[in-house]
Amino acid sequence: MENFTYLNPTKIVFGKDTVKDIGKNLYKFGSKKVLLLYGKGSIKKNGVYDTVVNSLKEKNIDFVEVSGVKPNPVLTKVHEAIKIAREQEIDGILAVGGGSVIDSAKAIAAGFYYDGDVWDFFEGKAKPYKGLPIFTVLTISATGSEMNSGGVITNEKENKKWAFGSPLVYPKVSIIDPTVQYSLPRNQTINGGIDAMTHVFELYFDKTKNNDIMDEVSEGIIRTVMKHIPVLLKDPKNYESRANLAWSATLALNRINGTGRQGGDWSSHMIEHSLSAFYDVSHGAGLAVIAPAWMKYVYKEDISKWVRFAEKIFNIHDGTDEEKALKGIDKLIEFYKKIGAPTTLKKLNIIEDDLEKIANNAALLCPMGNMKKLEKDDVLNILKIAYE
Amino acid sequence: MENFTYLNPTKIVFGKDTVKDIGKNLYKFGSKKVLLLYGKGSIKKNGVYDTVVNSLKEKNIDFVEVSGVKPNPVLTKVHEAIKIAREQEIDGILAVGGGSVIDSAKAIAAGFYYDGDVWDFFEGKAKPYKGLPIFTVLTISATGSEMNSGGVITNEKENKKWAFGSPLVYPKVSIIDPTVQYSLPRNQTINGGIDAMTHVFELYFDKTKNNDIMDEVSEGIIRTVMKHIPVLLKDPKNYESRANLAWSATLALNRINGTGRQGGDWSSHMIEHSLSAFYDVSHGAGLAVIAPAWMKYVYKEDISKWVRFAEKIFNIHDGTDEEKALKGIDKLIEFYKKIGAPTTLKKLNIIEDDLEKIANNAALLCPMGNMKKLEKDDVLNILKIAYE
Numbered sequence: 001m002e003n004f005t006y007l008n009p010t011k012i013v014f015g016k017d018t019v020k021d022i023g024k025n026l027y028k029f030g031s032k033k034v035l036l037l038y039g040k041g042s043i044k045k046n047g048v049y050d051t052v053v054n055s056l057k058e059k060n061i062d063f064v065e066v067s068g069v070k071p072n073p074v075l076t077k078v079h080e081a082i083k084i085a086r087e088q089e090i091d092g093i094l095a096v097g098g099g100s101v102i103d104s105a106k107a108i109a110a111g112f113y114y115d116g117d118v119w120d121f122f123e124g125k126a127k128p129y130k131g132l133p134i135f136t137v138l139t140i141s142a143t144g145s146e147m148n149s150g151g152v153i154t155n156e157k158e159n160k161k162w163a164f165g166s167p168l169v170y171p172k173v174s175i176i177d178p179t180v181q182y183s184l185p186r187n188q189t190i191n192g193g194i195d196a197m198t199h200v201f202e203l204y205f206d207k208t209k210n211n212d213i214m215d216e217v218s219e220g221i222i223r224t225v226m227k228h229i230p231v232l233l234k235d236p237k238n239y240e241s242r243a244n245l246a247w248s249a250t251l252a253l254n255r256i257n258g259t260g261r262q263g264g265d266w267s268s269h270m271i272e273h274s275l276s277a278f279y280d281v282s283h284g285a286g287l288a289v290i291a292p293a294w295m296k297y298v299y300k301e302d303i304s305k306w307v308r309f310a311e312k313i314f315n316i317h318d319g320t321d322e323e324k325a326l327k328g329i330d331k332l333i334e335f336y337k338k339i340g341a342p343t344t345l346k347k348l349n350i351i352e353d354d355l356e357k358i359a360n361n362a363a364l365l366c367p368m369g370n371m372k373k374l375e376k377d378d379v380l381n382i383l384k385i386a387y388e
Numbered sequence: 389m390e391n392f393t394y395l396n397p398t399k400i401v402f403g404k405d406t407v408k409d410i411g412k413n414l415y416k417f418g419s420k421k422v423l424l425l426y427g428k429g430s431i432k433k434n435g436v437y438d439t440v441v442n443s444l445k446e447k448n449i450d451f452v453e454v455s456g457v458k459p460n461p462v463l464t465k466v467h468e469a470i471k472i473a474r475e476q477e478i479d480g481i482l483a484v485g486g487g488s489v490i491d492s493a494k495a496i497a498a499g500f501y502y503d504g505d506v507w508d509f510f511e512g513k514a515k516p517y518k519g520l521p522i523f524t525v526l527t528i529s530a531t532g533s534e535m536n537s538g539g540v541i542t543n544e545k546e547n548k549k550w551a552f553g554s555p556l557v558y559p560k561v562s563i564i565d566p567t568v569q570y571s572l573p574r575n576q577t578i579n580g581g582i583d584a585m586t587h588v589f590e591l592y593f594d595k596t597k598n599n600d601i602m603d604e605v606s607e608g609i610i611r612t613v614m615k616h617i618p619v620l621l622k623d624p625k626n627y628e629s630r631a632n633l634a635w636s637a638t639l640a641l642n643r644i645n646g647t648g649r650q651g652g653d654w655s656s657h658m659i660e661h662s663l664s665a666f667y668d669v670s671h672g673a674g675l676a677v678i679a680p681a682w683m684k685y686v687y688k689e690d691i692s693k694w695v696r697f698a699e700k701i702f703n704i705h706d707g708t709d710e711e712k713a714l715k716g717i718d719k720l721i722e723f724y725k726k727i728g729a730p731t732t733l734k735k736l737n738i739i740e741d742d743l744e745k746i747a748n749n750a751a752l753l754c755p756m757g758n759m760k761k762l763e764k765d766d767v768l769n770i771l772k773i774a775y776e
Binding site: 007008010014210213 | 389393395399400403599601609
């Protein structure tokens, strides 16, 4: 187990009928006027918008709306929101949505106080020194952004989908009401679950040895997500499954699961980001294709870990280590197929000739990964494995 | 799954060679003069005292010592320390030790600002409204007090071993260096592990339904503790086992594991507290006897949970539900015997005639428990099961 420090200052309010508590929480914090940030309007259909707005009004908290945050959220939107936030002199950000909205909120919160371009944080040219307080009402369980300090934004002019992180952008309060996810489109439930699973994979397969307790926690999260996605595909309003999936997705990336590790691998995420920098692919769908391909390419670096994965997740106990490891990866792909996720780049309508371009884009971050240090050619090989 | 709120503000610094970082952390916090609280001097033998004191001196942080905190820590010591803390105008408490020292620090921290008797908090007659900041250097993994907001103190005049809790007494920073536990006496490693396991039992067996994710986490903690105690009994300086046991014990009771539950049962703890209010029994040893007896008495209240326990922890898959449940409890007792823990009150040298007195003491807190609401006669029955 590796040395670590851990501190997570986010307060979670979890459960049925909790969205209406957002006003109370902002009031406690002393907020007077917030930037209300959301996406393309699904919150107006499912009632979340009305509940939030009423809750703010009850506590006389003023708000300015910025909407239209897209999946794979873009830098121009962040710039626009920072400008409005400054003009309107808001004192906090209320992000109502999923990872895209919350990640955008983080960039806005840190960019608000920074004279240069907020993109500098993503390029590593500057570090946030202050952040607006962030509050969230989560509407899809996937990224874990509601309880961590990272965010991913696409610089659409430069085709860079990159991440930044700072302890300053942990949300102060996040409300997770699983019932608001009853109305999620089927593919968003699937992709959200796969995103959460892949976060666990990034941490679990990172070459750390002897971290039994976090391996146990990781395996517990994976089994729980895999148990409840299929239930939700048949019964989207199953509260217990929504709740188990939601809390699992948060725990997958709230840093507890990363304690005592080497920081994770993150190649699958970086490669997927290059993919969705060019194609408007849902992050979870991209990961369903990339992560297993990455596994096939690197499993020999630590075969015992993939044997453990096969045993603990899929009950595979027969065969050589090699056979068990590969069977575990196959079973994962089989699960993805079963729940209706894409499992090849071809199925995502990626043009084969573009693989080189995607690999070149990823190469900006090479060498990447911890399980195996990947160079551009490795990335290209993984993309080829993923292709069909 | 139940609704919950979760916020844990404790910063954990975990790993090899981290004790020396305590001065730096206090300095960052702005501490000038702390109460240095510890036990009966083991920290002087294993070098922790010197490392802590040097670290304080390096940052010019003044300190006043109060030592002699006993296992099953007592109220008179808390009173003594509050008096000294006030006279010396300290601005924080540095607890160096295990649960007894940290629990005492919590009572001192809250009592420091309270005009009445700090015991009022334990009786529920008053609530802490302010607390001195607490910092800890953990020397034995067991209670989880290093990352939670509760404490247990014995009022020795009234034979009451009771608990209190307040968000104000979460430690600000806790340093967990597994290497300082290399020199622990064998029975303390055993009892610490059993305490951690029993915390998980209290939460796991509390009648909550459909909390798969926390059941998984609970089972992961139990398996990890059960794997590493036997290793440590043969090889007390095995770093990986010390580290896994340490982090598991913290996670067992840092409230994550309690999320989405009904608050836990806690009968085993309350009965054990009555036992050690009269007898100087180590808490973990008492729990090794009481918790399995409690299980035998109440398992029919939720037999499916004990079946799950038998399956997930001991791989028991044959027999009726009743048989599996009972076999699981027997296997737990067998494990306790194997590691050298006492498994009957008789072996703890409890006099049979005292069972009534112990049950009467526990009855002050009746009805107790969530799995089954226990009255005094139930407690007496459990003590009788535990006797031999």
